[in-house]
Amino acid sequence: MAFPTETVYGLGANAVNAEAICRLFEAKKRPLDNPPIVHVARDEDVEELAKNVPDDARKLMQLFWPGPLTLIFERSKIVPDVTVAGMDTIAIRMPRHNVALALIRESGCPIAAPSANLAGKPSPTSAQHVLADLNRRIDAVLDAGSTDIGVESTVLDLTVAPPQILRPGGISYEALVDGIGEVELSAVATAEKAFTGERARSPGMKYRHYAPNAEVILVEGPVEAIVSKVRELVESYRAKGKRVGVLATEETARFYHQVVVKSLGSRKDLESVARNLFGLLREFDSERVEVIVAEGLPVEGLGLAVMNRLRKASAHRQIRAA
Ligand code: TXA
Ligand code: MG
Secondary structure, three states: EEEEOOOOOEEEEOOOOOHHHHHHHHHHHOOOOOOEEEEEEHHHHHHHEEEEOOOOHHHHHHHHOOOOOOEEEOOOOOOHHHHOOOOHHHHHHHOOOOHHHHHHHOOOOOOEEEEEEOOOOOOOOOOOHHHHHHOOOOEOOOOOOOOOOOOOOOEEHHHHOOOOEEEEEEEEEEHHHHHHHHEEEOHHHHOOOOHHHHHOHHHHEEEEOOOOEEEEEEEOHHHHHHHHHHHHHHHHHHHHHOEEEHHHHHHHHHHHHOEEEEEEOOOHHHHHHHHHHHHHHHHHHHOOOOEEHHHHHOOHHHHHHHHHHHHHOOOOOEEEOO
8 A cells, every 4th residue: 555754755665575566566557677765663673674774774764764864774684575675785765754654553563665756756645645546556545644854764875885876865964964974975866977887886867867748958057047048948949839838936926927837845945846856847737837847956855866866857968047
């Protein structure tokens, strides 16, 4: 069943039951080589799932669990191959949501849960989003309203030195550096460039992700330059007869006319921006927008996670405005 976490809704199954995990992949139409995150409700559960727990991990668990931080460990023998896509490592996190924690405790097993969307679609931040993708493909969804953070957890690999961020998310790079000192940002995490399959250490990173049906074009640079570039792009797509949308911010939304304009919130409030991102991408689709021109945002705090998702949604059609 699908359930809420503080980041996005997950689709859960018993992590140590291979058959259940296979059905999870099937429901999501997810490629079998992309393993889900295993969710736990107690620190002790990590000892069973991971072969060893390094000091950095203990520190991070104390600082950020329950919360939006997924840690990669070497895996123990009790984990079925299919749960980790045959890899030697396992991704584990403790979610900060009462419904998620209650579900894990009542189930009495670790729960593997990828985001509860169809593979490739934006992650669901409400039960409605889950049903839009998975109605009739899953048994149930626990509805606890909209999620708080809106982007997925940060994935941090602790099997390398220094630890490496494979996916930026709800816990910022800055907070991790404060917590344990040296932390590396992998190139797939910043997503500044397209990455080929072989080089992607986090298997999920090689697939096109977070993508609405509409084509996404991302414009990066200083704000004034972004606005004039977006206006120029809007005009050229409108001239081609396309239905155009602009993913704007509170400070800039009034500069765009005769297009579907949606505001992520203030550029100074990247928490709201993250919370609104996936829902707005889905709204453009339901309004049959064909091209979404998206404004780039600052890559600090949650902004890095937002920009990672937008760069991937745009399939790296990034334009630098100067
Ligand atoms: O916030 C979240 O993390 C949500 C909620 C439901 O907890 N879950 C989520 O799961 O986003 P999913 O499966 O959609 O994304 C998991 C990411 C994928 O990019 C996957 O490739 C990566 O974690 N991952 C899983 N196991 C891994 C491993 N052993 N090594 C490296 N990356 C791994
Ligand atoms: Mg996902």
